[in-house]
Every structure is written in structure tokens, then in C-alpha cells.
Amino acid sequence: MQFTKETMNRLSRQVAKAGVVIALSAAFGSTALAQVKNGEAAPDFTLKSAAGADVKLSDYKGKTVVLEWFNNDCPYVKKHYDSGHMQKLQTQETAEGTVWLTIVSSAPGEQGHLEAAAAQKLVGERKAKMTAFLLDPKGEVGRRYAAKTTPHMYIIDSKGVLVYQGAIDSNSSSDPKTIAGATNYVTEALREVKAGQSVKTANTKPYGCSVKYK
Amino acid sequence: MADSRIYISTTRERRRFALGQVTLRFVLPFIASVSAPTFASPAGEVVLGLGESTRQANSVGQVLLEHNVLQPGVDSQIGLKLRLDPEWHTYWSNxxxxxxxxxxEVRVVGRGVELAQNTQTEVSPGEIVFDPIQFPTPTRIDLPPLTSFAYEGEVMFTRKLRWPRTSSNLGEALKALNVEVEAEWLVCRKECIPARQTWRFEWPVGEQAVPGLRQAEFQLNAERLPKSWSVSRWKWEGRELQLLGVPQSQGQFSEVVDFFPSAESGLSSARPEISRDGDSVRVRFAEDSTSAAGPAQTDFWGLVVVRTPNNASGAVEGFELRGLPQGLTWWRALLFAWAGGLLLNLMPCVLPVISLKMMSLGKLAQQSQREVTHHVLAYTLGVLSCMWVLGVVLAVFRSTGESLGWGFQMQSPGFVIAMFAIFLLMCWALLGRWELGGRWMGWGEGLTQGSSARASYFTGLLAVIVASPCTAPLMAPAMGFALAAPISMMFLGLTALGVGLATPYLLLVLAPSLLRLWPKPGAWMNRLKVLMAMGLGVTALWLIWILSTLWTPLAAALVGAAGVLMLLAMEFRRIRWGALAIALGVLIFAARLPQTSAGPTDEFWQNFSSQTVQRARANGQPVFINYTATWCLTCQVNDRVVFRDADTRRWIQERGVVMLKADWTKSDAEITASLKSFGRAGVPLYVFYPPGGEAKLLPEILTPALFRSEVESALTPSSSGP
Structure with missing residues (x-):
């Protein structure tokens, strides 16, 4: 390779780029998202709930678990909560024995971040019926599950295997009027899991605001 | 611009116009905002008129029109222009x-307004079509660990308005379109705010299209739209996209720097790893829980992002990657093209012309072998030169960005009329009626029963011209491959096709002993001549029928009459010039008649459009698309045998299949693009989408049983995912 000025310039630019990337990743820790594929065991985690308790995913082994990523200020979360649709879903499913865990992965200072007291108050205000409202300010659980948007839904069956991940329904509009006509992937998947069938639509592109990681 | 009719010409009009604009843009909105409580307040609930813009979600949105006055038959565009506050962005299709x-979304209701009465005319579906949204190339915005494809500053999304079937009735009654635009867009910085707005306005329709005041913006925007990636072949290997044969940096492109996957592809949005390996570029996508194995089947994969040459500052351009990867290796494609050409000899389009060749060969069989060789080679040369001319035409069109398909000649009425004339003349000549004047004699001989090499050459030319409507079974994938491949590949493919067509006769050169098998000339030849002449006559009638679907039946009948007059002119010397003059007059009259192709519509089929397909698939319905044309014999035969069969229709209706007909009789850019996305360049093509599944291509020659078994096997449940 000829060490012409052009090559040197290009090389030094690339080295500088690499240096910046290394520096940034060192500064902010692992910025990449891991991922869990459908059919794999859902990774266990421990998070503090808004009520102050330590909640472990493995506590719920033997039950179907729904994970819902949440950001109170996101218009897409508002679409489902202002209309009461999400609360209705939570009531419906928890009545059948499903465990519903709502998780907030917003970093401190970012949109949607909640301290325990504020979180408790919010659950009351929203009349939300989740089993537990979990706080993940470091974003570790969100990153582990590759949660990208709020809302982003995951369903884990009673054996601890991930069977659904993606959007809550088929219409990504922010207009609450579109909820009625949309196909709710979560309800359908839960129905199939209950009947012992495999989930037909197991992987959809989630929509919503980005999760506000650190 | 040729026509730049300016609305405002006098100072008084100009002042009035300015006053109107001030009122519209400032006074009215001010009054509206001041008296807000009396209107439905939330931003977006107020319906705006055309000139009004909305400020919400840190952006300003407005609707622009390419033409202030529409002309039926002339395409136009409608745009949604968004101006975003600094640091805020809005999103791409993915x-x-x-x-x-x-x-x-754009919706239209036509309104015909007579000065005396108010008549409402509904625009029937399919008469005005809005193409899907065109997106300019976005930029990648990283907010680690997430990434987005978005626009900052300013962006305009456009939709083309097309008139697929110009009906003169519509043109006269229609004075304006009532248009409703419903738009929704999301604007984000870190947090997100959705915006929603509806506009309702009248879009005037007149005899002459009048460009809008902001037409220049549409032209500028067209430059920001991604072009098509046709630089090289490509294929998928798991999660890696391989672009093969990408030119080095000295060529047209400097570097492939990024790839923005489409929403349908299901690929990870994370920045892919791009590496060069010889003359191929590998784009490796991150593993994403949705597409660990490989991309979902789609016809729009995304944008190849390339740094333009000599541009270190980072200006990039996007190119759309569409279509199925070319699974056919080049030598297999050539083989198929050759075999297809061979099969063409048997197709009803080509047989009449070949029959002419048979005549002269019969005569030649008695002569020397060298003569036969001369004739066969002349024929082959005729075939090949026609193929090469076709290749040049296709190459020229490709370089200007237009796409033509195989069989495009039959979409032009002029060509069909010319062919009709040729066939009529040939038929007449074969019947021995053509013996007038020395001038005509020489020409007639040259075309039909002459024994000169030139005759064979012309027969070869004719064979190719007439073969175009018949896509032999093996030809469709080969031609699709050849027409989409680099130009040298395309010419090779066309040559293989020509050689295939000429092969039966080339065999005579290679194995002269076959000649001895040729029956000796006798009375049977005259009978055969008459039979073949009848065949030619029937083909001429078929061409008139095709013309009736391209134009109106009346116009086609007139052309037929003109043809007959022409023959009479040749037959009877006394009335010759008179008859010719009348024939010409009739032709001109026929050409000036309004061109509707309003035939009886079959309720069984819906019109094809990519939106209809998307909608039906989103509803989980199985979709069947029949790409056909009236001039395509294979299509017509399949149509009659399979789709008109009552039992098959019932079977289809039981399964709730949405049946779409993509009629390519006349040139249609949307259908051409759709064909191209399946790696095809001609009709027939039969595509079946099972619910939630990938497209399945059916064979070109269908029987009811075959159709049913193919659809049935596609409907059996398999593991699926969006």
C-alpha cells in the first residue's frame, strides 16, 4: 500500500473515528442492545418496584408474564392510557392469572424517569392494574431485552420462554381512535398461549417513542 | 417551460390578489386564533384550506400542488411540506x-359544476389514482443505543396523481376535484410530539394544465428522491447483502457507506458492517431478534447509501434496492432464453410467419445446399438484427430511467396498426393477388415468396416483431433477468433468444441430410399457401381486436375498413388512388376518435394497485395478482381456460381470495415496476400471496387443476412471522 498523503489522511481519520468510539463506549458503558430471541429462555432480572419491594422475574415461574415498557410522557403510551385501553387490558389479563409487569427504563433526567414515590402516585392516578410497576433507571433490563420503544411488549410463557416481542397492536398511529380497529397482538398471543398453541404472530416491529436510556 | 400562463396580469388584479393573500394568510388565521374558543380547538381538529399552513409539534406543515389546474390525462403531484424547528426531526418510511x-392520505370526490345547475359526478375508482408516498433520502440519526432514519430542517413528501383511463366524459363534466388530505407526522427531538392535520380544498380541472406557483419545489424535490440501484447484481446470504460487480471508486460511485433497510424487510436498523471484497460489497446487518436468519421477502429492501465521487465532505446519495435477487446464474439464463426462442417457433404468434419461410424452403430444397445455407443465415441475421435493435431501444430507455418491459411494442397503437398492415399485405400476396406494377412487385417478392436472401432477412425481422406478444414459458424469468442485468448481459440474452428462434433452420445448415426429407413440391403447396394465407388473415383480425382494446372498437373497425380499402386499391387499378385516399382519411379519422378502453368490466376482478395489495394483505386476506394484456396470447388462453371456468371461480370465492388484474395492455409504470420487482419484464405473470406469507409465482401456462393445486399448497399453514 502506497503511503500517499491521501492514504495517511484516510488512515488517520479512521483511527480518530475508532478512538472516539472507544472513548465513548468506555465513558458510557456498553451502548449496544443485547437481544433475546423468541424461543429462548427469558433472562432473569431483579428490579425494585414502585412500592419498594424487590421483584424477580423468576418469582413468577409457572405463570404467563407480560412485560410492558412505559414512559408516561410519550404520546403513544398516552394513546393507550388516556383512552383507558391499557388499564382494561391489564385488568382483563391479570384476572386470568397473567402477571403484568410495567417497566420504566428512562435514565435519571430523561423524559419519563420516575422515582418510587412519583411512580406510586402515577399508578393511582392512572388507575393502572399491573401486577408490579418496576423501575429500571440504569436501563440494564431494557438493554438486555433490547427494548426500543415505549410501549414495547414481551410475553413470557409459564416455562420461562419468550414467545412474543414487539408492538402492542397493528396500528402505529398516535390517534386513540385507531385502537378499536387495530389487531391487538398481545391479546391474541395470550389467547394462543393459554390454549397451548404456538403464537402465530410472534414478532412485530414495535412502535412508540424511543426508550430514554442513559 | 412551454406553457407558463400567468394568472395575474394587470396591476389591479395583482393588488387584489395580494390583498386576498394577506387576508388568507394573516387576517383570517389571526381572527381564527383570537376567536379560538368558538372553533374546535385542539390543533389538528380544524380543517384547513389549501393555502393554509399549520404550526404544531415544533413544525409547520402545508399542502402544495404541482399544478393549480389539472388537465385530465396529465399527471401531477401533491406534496406535504414540513418545516421543522432546529434540533427537531421527522421520520422516513422506516x-x-x-x-x-x-x-x-389523499381522497377525492369529483364534482362537475355547470353554471346553471349543480351536478355532482362521482369519480369512479381507478379513474384518478394517487401513487404511494415518495420519500426523499433520509439521514441516519443516532441516539445510542438506538438509531433512526429521519429528516431535519425541511422535507416534502409527494404523491403522484395519475389518470390511468382517460375518459372524455369525465373530462367534460369535471370542473374540480374535492380533495381531502389527512396527514399525521411525528416530530421528535428527544421527546416526541405527534402532529395531525386535515386539509380540504377544491383542485380545479380544465382543458390545459396550469403549473402552480410552487412547481419549482417539486422539481427540486425530485432530485432528492432516491434513484434506482441498477449498478450491479446482488444476493442475500443469511443476514449479509452482497452487491456484486460494484465499480471501483474511480467509476460512478465513491463508496457504499450505509444501508437504510425498509420497514418491510424486518432488518435491524443498526448501522451495518460494510466491507469490500474485490468487486463486491458486503453489507452485514446486525443480528436483530426479528430477523436473525435473514430478511423477510419483500420487493423493496431499502436504500443503498453511497458517497458521491470526489466528495470527502460526506454528501451522500441514496438508491432504492428493489426486486428479487437474481437467483438465475447467467449461463442458465442464456440457456432458458435459447430454449424459449426455440419454443417460440410453436407459438401461434410466430407460426404464420414461419409458414412463409417454409414455403421458400420447400422451393429451396430442390436447389443447392449453398443456397439453403445463404437463406438460413440471412434469416438468422434478420432475427438477430431485430433483437439487437430491440436491445438498443431498451438500453436507451433504461438509461433515461424509464422502464420498459418485454412486449412493450404491443402497447403502442401505431405499432399494432403497422403490423396489421403488414399481415394484411402478406396475406394478400400469398393469395397471389399482389401483382401490380413493377415497383410493388419487387417489394412484395422481397417480403414473402421471394427466393432472394433479402426475403429471408425480412422474414427473420418479421418473426421477431411478431413474437413479442408471446412469452414462451421458459422466457419469462430469463427475459426479466436479461432486461434488468448490465447491458452486455442483456444483449447476450437477446442474442440467445434470437438463436433459439432460428435454431430449427440452423439445423438444416448443420445437417443438410434433413433437406432430403422435405416433400417434393406439388399441388399440396398451393393448398398450404391458401391455408397459411388464411392464418395470416386471422392474425390480422386478431391485431384489429387488440387495437380495439388499446383504442375503441369503433376506431379499430375503421382501421380494419381502411385496410380493406387499401387492398381494394391494389386490386382495382381504376379506383386505386381514390381508395387509398379514402383509406388514409379513414385512418386519420380513427386516430382522432376519443380513446376509451371502457369495455364490459368483469365483476370478478378488481383493479391492481400496490395499495390494494397492501391493504388486503394487512387484512390477512390471500391475494392473487393476474398480470395480463390483451395482446398476450398466453394470457388470453389462460384467462379463458382457468379464470372463466365457473368451477374455478367458485373455488376461488370460497377461499375469499382477493383477485386483482394488472392490465398491461397499455403502458403502465406502476405495473412495469411491480413486474420488475419479481424479476420479470413481461406478461403473463401470476403471483399469489397467502395470508401473512411470501409471494409465490405460478407457472406461465395454467390449467384449472394446476392453478388449484398451486394455490392450495401455498395456503397450507407454514411457520410465519411478519
Whole structure:
């Protein structure tokens, strides 16, 4: 390779780029998202709930678990909560024995971040019926599950295997009027899991605001 | 611009116009905002008129028109222009890890207004079509660990308005379109705010299209739209996209720097790893829980992002990657093209012309072998030169960005009329009626029963011209491959096709002993001549029928009459010039008649459009698309045998299959693009989408049983995912 000025310039630019990337990743820790594929065991985690308790995913082994990523200020979360649709879903499913865990992965200072007291108050205000409202300010659980948007839904069956991940329904509009006509992937998947069938639509592109990681 | 009719010409009009604009843009909105409580307040609930813009979600949105006055038959565009506050962005069709693509719906109701009465005319579906949204190339916005494809500053989303079937009735009654635009867009910085707005206005229709005041913006925007990636072949290997044969940096492109996957592909939005390996570029996508194995089947994969040459500052251009990867290796494609050409000899389009060749060969069989060789080679040369001319035409069109398909000649009425004339003349000549004047004699001989090499050459030319409507079974994938491949490949493919067509006769050169098998000339030849002449006459009638679907039946009948007059002119010397003059007059009259192709519509089929397909698939319905044309014999035969069969229709209706007909009789850019996305360049093509599944291509020659078994096997449940 000829060490012409052009090559040197290009090389030094690339080295500088690499240096910046290394520096940034060192500064902010692992910025990449891991991922869990459908059919794999859902990774266990421990998070503090808004009520102050330590909640472990493995506590719920033997039950179907729904994970819902949440950001109170996101218009897409508002679409489902202002209309009461999400609360209705939570009531419906928890009545059948499903465990519903709502998780907030917003970093401190970012949109949607909640301290325990504020979180408790919010659950009351929203009349939300989740089993537990979990706080993940470091974003570790969100990153582990590759949660990208709020809302982003995951369903884990009673054996601890991930069977659904993606959007809550088929219409990504922010207009609450579109909820009625949309196909709710979560309800359908839960129905199939209950009947012992495999989930037909197991992987959809989630929509919503980005999760506000650190 | 040729026609730049300016609305405002006098000072008084100019002042009035300015006053109107001030009122519209400032006074009225001010009054509206001041008296807000009396209107439905939330931003977006107020319906705006055309000139009004909306400020919401840190952006300003407005609707622009390319033409202030529409002319039926002349395409136009409608645009949604968004101006975003600094630091805020809005999204591409694939927003990336988060965000939402914009929605831009346009609906029309036609309104005919007579001065005396108010008549309402509904625009029937299919008479005015809005193409899907065109997105300019976005930029990648990283907000680690997530990434998005978005626009900052300013962006305009456009939709083309097309008139697929110009009906003169519509043109006269229609004075304006009532248009409703419903738009939704998401604007984000870190947090997101959705915006929604509806506009309702009248879009005037007149005899002459009048460009709008902002037409220049549409032209500028067209430059920001991604072009098509046709630089090289490509294929998938798992999660890696391989672009093969990409020119080095000295050529047209400097570097492939990024790839923005489409929403349908299901690929990870994360920045892919790009590496060069010889003359291929590998784009390796991150593993994403949705597409660990490989991309979902789609016809729009995304944008290849390339740094333009000599541009270190980073200006990039996007190119759309569409279509099925070319699974056919080049030598297999050539083989198929050759075999297809061979089969063409048997197709009803080509047989009449070949029959002419048979005549002269019969005569030649008695002569020397060298003569036969001369004739066969002349024939082959005729075939090949016609193929090469076709290749040049296709190459020229490709370089200007237009796409033509195989069989495009039959979409032009002029060509069909010319062929009709040729066939009529040939038929007449074969019947021995053509013996007038020395001038005509020489020409007639040259075309038909002459024994000169030139005759064979012309027969070869004719064979190719007439073969175009018949896509032999093996030809469809080969031609699709050849026409989409680099130009040298295309010419090779066309040559293989020509050689295939000429092969039966080339065999005579290679194995002269076959000649001895040729029956000796006798009375049977005259009978055969008459039979073949009848065949030619029937083909001429078929061409008139095709013309009746391209134009109106009346116009086609007139052309037929003109043809007959022409023959009479040749037959009877006394009335010759008179008859010719009348024939010409009739032709001109026929050409000036309004061209509707309003035939009886079959309720069984719906019109094809990519939106209809998307909608039906989103509803989970199975979709069947029949790409056909009236001039395509294979299509017509399949149509009659399979789709008109009552039992098959019932079977289809039981399964709730949405049946779409993509009629390619006349040139249609949307259908051409759709064909191209399946790696095809001609009709027939039969595509079946099972619910939630990938497209399945059916064979070109269908029987009811075959159709049913193919659809049935596609419907059996398999593991699926969006």
C-alpha cells in the first residue's frame, strides 16, 4: 500500500473515528442492545418496584408474564392510557392469572424517569392494574431485552420462554381512535398461549417513542 | 417551460390578489386564533384550506400542488411540506428503532359544476389514482443505543396523481376535484410530539394544465428522491447483502457507506458492517431478534447509501434496492432464453410467419445446399438484427430511467396498426393477388415468396416483431433477468433468444441430410399457401381486436375498413388512388376518435394497485395478482381456460381470495415496476400471496387443476412471522 498523503489522511481519520468510539463506549458503558430471541429462555432480572419491594422475574415461574415498557410522557403510551385501553387490558389479563409487569427504563433526567414515590402516585392516578410497576433507571433490563420503544411488549410463557416481542397492536398511529380497529397482538398471543398453541404472530416491529436510556 | 400562463396580469388584479393573500394568510388565521374558543380547538381538529399552513409539534406543515389546474390525462403531484424547528426531526418510511412514519392520505370526490345547475359526478375508482408516498433520502440519526432514519430542517413528501383511463366524459363534466388530505407526522427531538392535520380544498380541472406557483419545489424535490440501484447484481446470504460487480471508486460511485433497510424487510436498523471484497460489497446487518436468519421477502429492501465521487465532505446519495435477487446464474439464463426462442417457433404468434419461410424452403430444397445455407443465415441475421435493435431501444430507455418491459411494442397503437398492415399485405400476396406494377412487385417478392436472401432477412425481422406478444414459458424469468442485468448481459440474452428462434433452420445448415426429407413440391403447396394465407388473415383480425382494446372498437373497425380499402386499391387499378385516399382519411379519422378502453368490466376482478395489495394483505386476506394484456396470447388462453371456468371461480370465492388484474395492455409504470420487482419484464405473470406469507409465482401456462393445486399448497399453514 502506497503511503500517499491521501492514504495517511484516510488512515488517520479512521483511527480518530475508532478512538472516539472507544472513548465513548468506555465513558458510557456498553451502548449496544443485547437481544433475546423468541424461543429462548427469558433472562432473569431483579428490579425494585414502585412500592419498594424487590421483584424477580423468576418469582413468577409457572405463570404467563407480560412485560410492558412505559414512559408516561410519550404520546403513544398516552394513546393507550388516556383512552383507558391499557388499564382494561391489564385488568382483563391479570384476572386470568397473567402477571403484568410495567417497566420504566428512562435514565435519571430523561423524559419519563420516575422515582418510587412519583411512580406510586402515577399508578393511582392512572388507575393502572399491573401486577408490579418496576423501575429500571440504569436501563440494564431494557438493554438486555433490547427494548426500543415505549410501549414495547414481551410475553413470557409459564416455562420461562419468550414467545412474543414487539408492538402492542397493528396500528402505529398516535390517534386513540385507531385502537378499536387495530389487531391487538398481545391479546391474541395470550389467547394462543393459554390454549397451548404456538403464537402465530410472534414478532412485530414495535412502535412508540424511543426508550430514554442513559 | 412551454406553457407558463400567468394568472395575474394587470396591476389591479395583482393588488387584489395580494390583498386576498394577506387576508388568507394573516387576517383570517389571526381572527381564527383570537376567536379560538368558538372553533374546535385542539390543533389538528380544524380543517384547513389549501393555502393554509399549520404550526404544531415544533413544525409547520402545508399542502402544495404541482399544478393549480389539472388537465385530465396529465399527471401531477401533491406534496406535504414540513418545516421543522432546529434540533427537531421527522421520520422516513422506516422510522428506525423508534418513531413513526408519516401518514399522508389523499381522497377525492369529483364534482362537475355547470353554471346553471349543480351536478355532482362521482369519480369512479381507478379513474384518478394517487401513487404511494415518495420519500426523499433520509439521514441516519443516532441516539445510542438506538438509531433512526429521519429528516431535519425541511422535507416534502409527494404523491403522484395519475389518470390511468382517460375518459372524455369525465373530462367534460369535471370542473374540480374535492380533495381531502389527512396527514399525521411525528416530530421528535428527544421527546416526541405527534402532529395531525386535515386539509380540504377544491383542485380545479380544465382543458390545459396550469403549473402552480410552487412547481419549482417539486422539481427540486425530485432530485432528492432516491434513484434506482441498477449498478450491479446482488444476493442475500443469511443476514449479509452482497452487491456484486460494484465499480471501483474511480467509476460512478465513491463508496457504499450505509444501508437504510425498509420497514418491510424486518432488518435491524443498526448501522451495518460494510466491507469490500474485490468487486463486491458486503453489507452485514446486525443480528436483530426479528430477523436473525435473514430478511423477510419483500420487493423493496431499502436504500443503498453511497458517497458521491470526489466528495470527502460526506454528501451522500441514496438508491432504492428493489426486486428479487437474481437467483438465475447467467449461463442458465442464456440457456432458458435459447430454449424459449426455440419454443417460440410453436407459438401461434410466430407460426404464420414461419409458414412463409417454409414455403421458400420447400422451393429451396430442390436447389443447392449453398443456397439453403445463404437463406438460413440471412434469416438468422434478420432475427438477430431485430433483437439487437430491440436491445438498443431498451438500453436507451433504461438509461433515461424509464422502464420498459418485454412486449412493450404491443402497447403502442401505431405499432399494432403497422403490423396489421403488414399481415394484411402478406396475406394478400400469398393469395397471389399482389401483382401490380413493377415497383410493388419487387417489394412484395422481397417480403414473402421471394427466393432472394433479402426475403429471408425480412422474414427473420418479421418473426421477431411478431413474437413479442408471446412469452414462451421458459422466457419469462430469463427475459426479466436479461432486461434488468448490465447491458452486455442483456444483449447476450437477446442474442440467445434470437438463436433459439432460428435454431430449427440452423439445423438444416448443420445437417443438410434433413433437406432430403422435405416433400417434393406439388399441388399440396398451393393448398398450404391458401391455408397459411388464411392464418395470416386471422392474425390480422386478431391485431384489429387488440387495437380495439388499446383504442375503441369503433376506431379499430375503421382501421380494419381502411385496410380493406387499401387492398381494394391494389386490386382495382381504376379506383386505386381514390381508395387509398379514402383509406388514409379513414385512418386519420380513427386516430382522432376519443380513446376509451371502457369495455364490459368483469365483476370478478378488481383493479391492481400496490395499495390494494397492501391493504388486503394487512387484512390477512390471500391475494392473487393476474398480470395480463390483451395482446398476450398466453394470457388470453389462460384467462379463458382457468379464470372463466365457473368451477374455478367458485373455488376461488370460497377461499375469499382477493383477485386483482394488472392490465398491461397499455403502458403502465406502476405495473412495469411491480413486474420488475419479481424479476420479470413481461406478461403473463401470476403471483399469489397467502395470508401473512411470501409471494409465490405460478407457472406461465395454467390449467384449472394446476392453478388449484398451486394455490392450495401455498395456503397450507407454514411457520410465519411478519
Amino acid at each position: 422510522p428506525g428503532d423508534s418513531g413513526a412514519a408519516p401518514r399522508f
